[in-house]
Amino acid sequence: MKRFSGLNLVAEAFDGHRGWPEHWPDKAPKAAYDAVIVGAGGHGLGAAYYLASKYGMTNIAVIEKGWLGGGNTGRNTTIIRSNYLYDESAHLYDHAVKLWDGLSQELNYNVMYSKRGVLMLAHNVHDVQSFKRHIHANRLNGVDNEWLTAQQCRAYCPPLDIAPNARHPVLGGALQRRGGTARHDSVAWGYARGAVARGVDIIQNCAVTGIRRGPDGAVQGVETERGFIATGKVGVSAAGSTSLVMRMAGLDFPLESYPLQALVSEPVKPIFPCVVMSNTVHAYISQSDKGELVIGAGTDAYVSYSQRGALHIIEHTLAAICEIFPIFTRMRMLRTWGGIVDVTPDRSPILGKTPVPGLYVNCGWGTGGFKATPGAGDLLAYTIAHDAPHAINAPYNLDRFRTGRLIDEAAAAAVAH
Amino acid sequence: MIQIHCPYCREDRPEVEFSYGGQAHIARPADPSALDDAQWETFLYIRANPRGPHAERWRHVHGCGRFFNAVRDTVTDRFEVTYPAGTPRPETAA
Numbered sequence: 001m002k003r004f005s006g007l008n009l010v011a012e013a014f015d016g017h018r019g020w021p022e023h024w025p026d027k028a029p030k031a032a033y034d035a036v037i038v039g040a041g042g043h044g045l046g047a048a049y050y051l052a053s054k055y056g057m058t059n060i061a062v063i064e065k066g067w068l069g070g071g072n073t074g075r076n077t078t079i080i081r082s083n084y085l086y087d088e089s090a091h092l093y094d095h096a097v098k099l100w101d102g103l104s105q106e107l108n109y110n111v112m113y114s115k116r117g118v119l120m121l122a123h124n125v126h127d128v129q130s131f132k133r134h135i136h137a138n139r140l141n142g143v144d145n146e147w148l149t150a151q152q153c154r155a156y157c158p159p160l161d162i163a164p165n166a167r168h169p170v171l172g173g174a175l176q177r178r179g180g181t182a183r184h185d186s187v188a189w190g191y192a193r194g195a196v197a198r199g200v201d202i203i204q205n206c207a208v209t210g211i212r213r214g215p216d217g218a219v220q221g222v223e224t225e226r227g228f229i230a231t232g233k234v235g236v237s238a239a240g241s242t243s244l245v246m247r248m249a250g251l252d253f254p255l256e257s258y259p260l261q262a263l264v265s266e267p268v269k270p271i272f273p274c275v276v277m278s279n280t281v282h283a284y285i286s287q288s289d290k291g292e293l294v295i296g297a298g299t300d301a302y303v304s305y306s307q308r309g310a311l312h313i314i315e316h317t318l319a320a321i322c323e324i325f326p327i328f329t330r331m332r333m334l335r336t337w338g339g340i341v342d343v344t345p346d347r348s349p350i351l352g353k354t355p356v357p358g359l360y361v362n363c364g365w366g367t368g369g370f371k372a373t374p375g376a377g378d379l380l381a382y383t384i385a386h387d388a389p390h391a392i393n394a395p396y397n398l399d400r401f402r403t404g405r406l407i408d409e410a411a412a413a414a415v416a417h
Numbered sequence: 418m419i420q421i422h423c424p425y426c427r428e429d430r431p432e433v434e435f436s437y438g439g440q441a442h443i444a445r446p447a448d449p450s451a452l453d454d455a456q457w458e459t460f461l462y463i464r465a466n467p468r469g470p471h472a473e474r475w476r477h478v479h480g481c482g483r484f485f486n487a488v489r490d491t492v493t494d495r496f497e498v499t500y501p502a503g504t505p506r507p508e509t510a511a
Contacts, residue, residue: 243466254462257491301437304491305468312418312433345462402458 001197003108023193024068027201032230033061035384036222037237038208038245040064041073042184043362043369044237045191045202046377047384049107052198054378055385060200061231063224065207065241069188072239072369075307075339077262077284077296079275080371081118081179083138083145088395088407089348090141095392096375097178103374109190111182112289117274118179119148119157121324122171127280131174138176148173157274159325167323168281181275181286181294187373211249211359219249219358235360235384237376240305240340242363249356253363254401255342258299259309260367261317263336265328267291281320293331295321299341299367309338341366344401347410351379351396352389360384361398422499423477424485430477438474440464441486442506468492472506475499 002008002021012019035051037044040062051057064070080100082093100113122128131147138145150162153173162170192202203226210223211234221230238245240257247253272287282298297317300309314336322329344350344364349372351362362380365372379393389397400406420429446452446460465471471491476484487499488509497509 241468244468252459252463253466254458254464256464256466302473302489303440303466303471304494306492306494310418310432401462402454404454 001108001193023189024196024202027061027203029061029063029203029206029224029226029229030201032221033201034059034231035233035235036060036229036231037062037235038222039071039236039238039241040068040188040192040202040204041071041237041239042069042187042191042373043239043365043376043380044235045069045188045195046373047235047237047362047380048200048202048377049191049195049198050378050381051385052195052200055381057385058199061203061229062195062200063203063206063208063222063229065205067204068192068202069185072339072341073184073188073373075262075337076184076370077286077294078181078184078288078370079118079179079277079284079286079296079368080113080182081176081275082143082371083118083120083134083174083176083179084409085134085137086407086409087137087141089409090138090143091392092349092375092379092396093372094141094143095379096372099374099378100182103187103190107190107194109186109193111186111190113182114180114289115178116180116286117156117175117177119153119274119276120174121153121168121276121278121280122173123168123278123280124171128171131172135174143176144178145174145176148175157272157276159272159327160276161324161326168278168320170324179275181288183289184370191377208245208248211245213249213356217356219356232358233360233384234358235362235380237362237380239363239365239369240342242342242361246354246361249354249359251354251356251359253350253398254345255350255364256303257305257340257342258302259304259306259338260297260299260341261309261314261336261338262294262296263314263333264288264292264294265331265333268293268331271327276324278320278324281324283317283320283324285321285325292334293328299343300338305340307338307340341369343367345410346400346406346408348407349376349396350398351376351393352383352398353387354398419494419496421475421487421496423480424499424501425481425483426477430480434477434479436476436478438476438484441472441474470497470509474502
């Protein structure tokens, strides 16, 4: 890996920038690896990067049925926050937020993490009570979150309409100042480049077609479109397709896959300084560095792998955006897309070991996986390297659906699902 | 917008008239006290989540208000057949 630096940039400028090596050369799969990660999204590439950089496993491969970062990593609204209610969630998501800090320096790749603040609007008395409870719980866990009055919300985000007779009146908001956004593609690219520099093979356009298990039940390797790859450790980080991959190993998972839609407007000059989320009306909005308004909806109603969604869902979201920010009513939308998100019954992820020895899983992030990218990658890597979960992800086991020890962020309503 | 055929109203109606009710044909156990934790897990949480034909419940909320079942392809979102609640899943081409 040739480092990006001012000096290298100037030196390359004299030679027409012909000296930069490929970030992730296309590799043919080897016959065997120490570990194989299924899914080259941010989470999978992050796991490969941390396995190689922190946990000393470099003979590993990431296999991907499509292209690198082409799934939900490239299809989200890039919001980063950690203001979740339960202790387990606060620890998990804040682990990620701490890793976001300094990630650009660590990867020598600008992931454009911008701590512009995430403001969650309260529209009714229930929201106010719920958010204040979140704020207190967050503070006990060392996670910053503060209450703003409606006037303070407007001062923080001037396009906001706080008129008392508004369709969705703003009674206040919870602001996490460390929250913000990052450049989603850069995260995948940065992790891929960092992993490859440490010897990881990234194999794209190579779907997994089977998981081979030995007589003792343990993983022996994966069948792929490009042949069998022997390995004793398989980490699955396949988002909406996780239950399909798990079924190859004979496991039924408590997951359902739904489309989650987002859209962007035409680019305009900087007008929107932060991220605003309105859980009650299912709308999130921020402005990208390119100037587009990035708007996210709630999930579509039914199970689907179609990677698109119904128009009435985003129509509902845009109606809410126009009510809360009347200034945007004449904005034109440029692109919409849908990602397939894997949702668990309690809306918390499953991250850890499975009943199959040598098979590890990182799934169930539902509508909010992007924010967790560095943390999920790190913890999946830890779990694979130690064959045991880290204390942070130990509660996120598969057993909780049998024991009943759920981490019920769905009921805590930290976010619109 | 997707048109859904309500088997009771016998009409194709836009999808906004309907609400989704999850996977179909999950019967509540006849003797709940006889189930162990693993069986409860399966009943409550484990879902088919197939990539392809999926039998699921729908309710014609803004019409007759009744539940019915449908087989829909989860890749194309195309409805293959809808049928009244309480009847078995019909054979479909896929």
